[in-house]
Amino acid sequence: MRVLITGGKGKTGRRVASSLTAKGIDVAIGTRRPDGPKDRRFDWADPSAASAFHGCDAVYLVAPTDRTDHLAVMQPLLEAAMERGVRRFVLLSSSLLEPGGPMMGEVHAWLAECAPEWAVLRPSWFMQNFSEGPHAATIREEGIIYTATGSGRVGFIDAEDIAATAAACLSATTPLNSDVVLTGPEALSYDDTAAIITAALGRPVRHVSLDPAALIARFVAQGLPPDYAKTLTDLDADIAAGVEDYTTSSVEQMTGQQPTSFRAFANRVVENWK
Incomplete structure (x- = not known):
């Protein structure tokens, strides 16, 4: 194969x-x-x-x-x-x-x-957004995570778990012929993730929840087209409204392994924030 x-x-x-x-x-x-x-x-x-x-x-x-x-x-x-x-x-x-x-x-x-x-x-949203994606630089340089999510929670998932599930689907004897929603083991707010990163890193990291207009302006200042900046901000608004506040057991069902917790992820990638 x-x-x-x-x-x-x-x-x-x-x-x-x-x-x-x-x-x-x-x-x-x-x-x-x-x-x-x-x-x-x-x-x-x-x-x-x-x-x-x-x-x-x-x-x-x-x-x-x-x-x-x-x-x-x-x-x-x-x-x-x-x-x-x-x-x-x-x-x-x-x-x-x-x-x-x-x-x-x-x-x-x-x-x-x-x-x-x-x-x-x-x-759901990748844990790697904190270590390789848009939040990594602001965590390193400012000790801040910027969103417009308020206290909304997300079942953040490790890309390693996504890959393990993909490999299972690609190699299984019987095709899935369906879709699966993948999350980590717990739904967390960005305040929760900031506290976990603080504990792993040993210095303060905090979450700043901006109003949507301020986040759009921040994205545009970073070089994103205004329409795309609004699309990303609308996704944060969905999180604030509770759309992502749930978890599934799909990773375990597909791979036989428990999905990675955010705390385990943060401890694994802590060097990215130093």
């Missing part, structure tokens, strides 16, 4: 590759800038990227991050993959995106209708 991993050097892709390799499964890494023996050039906007599917039985799908019309750009290559013999498709989506909804939701609905074997992973 060989699996193509699109976004193969990203947060989840590189971890999926490691998890599959540990299972003895051959992987091909789809990337815009190939530089290794397992790398294959892959770009959703380039029809010639269909050649990356050659010899693969399954594919891990990470949607492009520079646009929102995901099905329009992904469908031609998904059809090309099927023509080349790929049977199983595992899509990384989001807990907030229902099938048929915007962005990856459109791809979700298409796979359910058209793919021979499929699974859609819908994780």
Whole structure:
């Protein structure tokens, strides 16, 4: 068996590759800038990227991050993959995106209708947003986490657990042919995460909840387009309203292992904040 991993050097892709390799499964890494023996050039906007599917039985799908019309750009290559013999498709989506909804939701609905074997992973917010993503620099430099979430809680999930679930879906004898919502073991507010990081780091870290207009202005000042800044801020408003305040048992059901707690995560990555 060989699996193509699109976004193969990203947060989840590189971890999926490691998890599959540990299972003895051959992987091909789809990337815009190939530089290794397992790398294959892959770009959703380039029809010639269909050649990356050659010899693969399954594919891990990470949607492009520079646009929102995901099905329009992904469908031609998904059809090309099927023509080349790929049977199983595992899509990384989001807990907030229902099938048929915007962005990856459109791809979700298409796979359910058209793919021979499929699974859609819908994780909550990544713990890695604190260590590798937008909060990492402000934690290091200011001791502050900025959001517009108020006291809303999130079932933050470790990207390692997402990858383990993806590897299970890609390698299972029986296809899932469904979607799963993935969370960590507990729902936490950003005040809670700041307290946990404070304990791990040994110096104060606090959460500052901005009003939505102030967060939009902050994003725009960082160089984000105004429409995208508003979209991100609207997601924080959803958290404030309680939309993400829940947990699921999907990681344990799919992998046989308990998902990582935020405290264990913080202790593991504490060097990122020093």
